[in-house]
Amino acid sequence: MEFGILKTVPARQKWTNEARDFTPWLANNISELNKALGLELEVENTEVAVGPYSADILAKDTGTGQYVVIENQLEKTNHDHLGKAITYASVLDASTIIWIATDFTEEHKKALDWLNDHTSDQISIFGVQVELWQIDNSNAALRFNIVSKPNQAVRQAARSKANDELSDNRKFQFEFWNKFKDKLAKTKKIPSLQTPRPQYWFDVSLGKSNIHISNTCNTDVNTVGVRVYIGNKIADTMLPFLESKKTEIETAIGQPLQWNPNPENRDKVIVLLNSTDFNNPKKVDESLDWLVENTIKFRETFSKLVTQIKL
Numbered sequence: 522m523e524f525g526i527l528k529t530v531p532a533r534q535k536w537t538n539e540a541r542d543f544t545p546w547l548a549n550n551i552s553e554l555n556k557a558l559g560l561e562l563e564v565e566n567t568e569v570a571v572g573p574y575s576a577d578i579l580a581k582d583t584g585t586g587q588y589v590v591i592e593n594q595l596e597k598t599n600h601d602h603l604g605k606a607i608t609y610a611s612v613l614d615a616s617t618i619i620w621i622a623t624d625f626t627e628e629h630k631k632a633l634d635w636l637n638d639h640t641s642d643q644i645s646i647f648g649v650q651v652e653l654w655q656i657d658n659s660n661a662a663l664r665f666n667i668v669s670k671p672n673q674a675v676r677q678a679a680r681s682k683a684n685d686e687l688s689d690n691r692k693f694q695f696e697f698w699n700k701f702k703d704k705l706a707k708t709k710k711i712p713s714l715q716t717p718r719p720q721y722w723f724d725v726s727l728g729k730s731n732i733h734i735s736n737t738c739n740t741d742v743n744t745v746g747v748r749v750y751i752g753n754k755i756a757d758t759m760l761p762f763l764e765s766k767k768t769e770i771e772t773a774i775g776q777p778l779q780w781n782p783n784p785e786n787r788d789k790v791i792v793l794l795n796s797t798d799f800n801n802p803k804k805v806d807e808s809l810d811w812l813v814e815n816t817i818k819f820r821e822t823f824s825k826l827v828t829q830i831k832l
Contacts, residue, residue: 557665584726633669
């Protein structure tokens with residue numbers, strides 16, 4: 522058996538110019554970066570003006586609705602690009618920075634790790650090394666290596682410490698959503714899951730801005746729910762479109778849904794509720810399983826539809 526020779530290909534052999542070649546390519550192939558990071562990013566624009574400079578890519582995390590700044594560097598990392606990335610994020614009010622380079626110095630890896638460990642858990646910073654590999658004279662293969670990302674263990678410890686002063690209901694919701702996330706993650710059906718917080722909702726992306734799944738845990742009335750939450754920016758177009766697919770949707774979900782139960786609200790929802798008893802551990806487990814099952818159904822059903830309509 523003969524083996525080929527595996528070798529690296531210089532990034533500038535494919536993308537000669539960072540601004541003219543790599544940034545447009547990445548904006549059109551953002552799914553490749555999404556797969557590496559486990560995020561669902563939607564590109565808003567490229568070369569976004571920030572004073573006398575410009576951010577390479579401004580994207581939106583469809584799971585959180587927050588802005589993401591992507592800074593590209595087809596060379597070894599330097600202080601200049603790190604400073605620019607932080608400046609762009611502050612001016613554009615981004616919650617996530619993604620710094621892409623072909624080579625990260627140890628100092629810059631440590632800087633990103635330090636920032637992730639010492640900033641709010643609402644701020645995330647990723648260091649991503651872009652590589653091209655080739656076997657003999659084959660086409661080059663792309664690989665994104667994550668060299669730095671938020672340390673979830675450190676953040677979990679900080680959140681647990683902060684939760685000591687929460688009300689009993691908030692503590693219960695925080696524990697409930699942690700269990701829900703663990704169960705949902707084990708199914709491997711949804712690539713990106715948000716960090717649980719002590720609140721009555723837990724959002725799941727549908728892969729498009731201004732619309733997502735918002736699960737609920739209402740301890741006051743002992744119900745859990747799965748909602749499609751439509752922001753007012755697209756509600757006038759998106760809700761009628763989904764209502765036109767009502768039969769198809771309810772057949773896929775397997776039961777009737779509540780359509781726009783609060784018509785006076787500017788944001789619109791499509792709802793499925795389930796009664797439970799949060800004082801009964803067995804009922805809590807059943808409600809978690811119900812949420813996981815129906816979240817997956819909602820995700821599979823609605824994500825296919827929302828990509829069909831142009832807003």
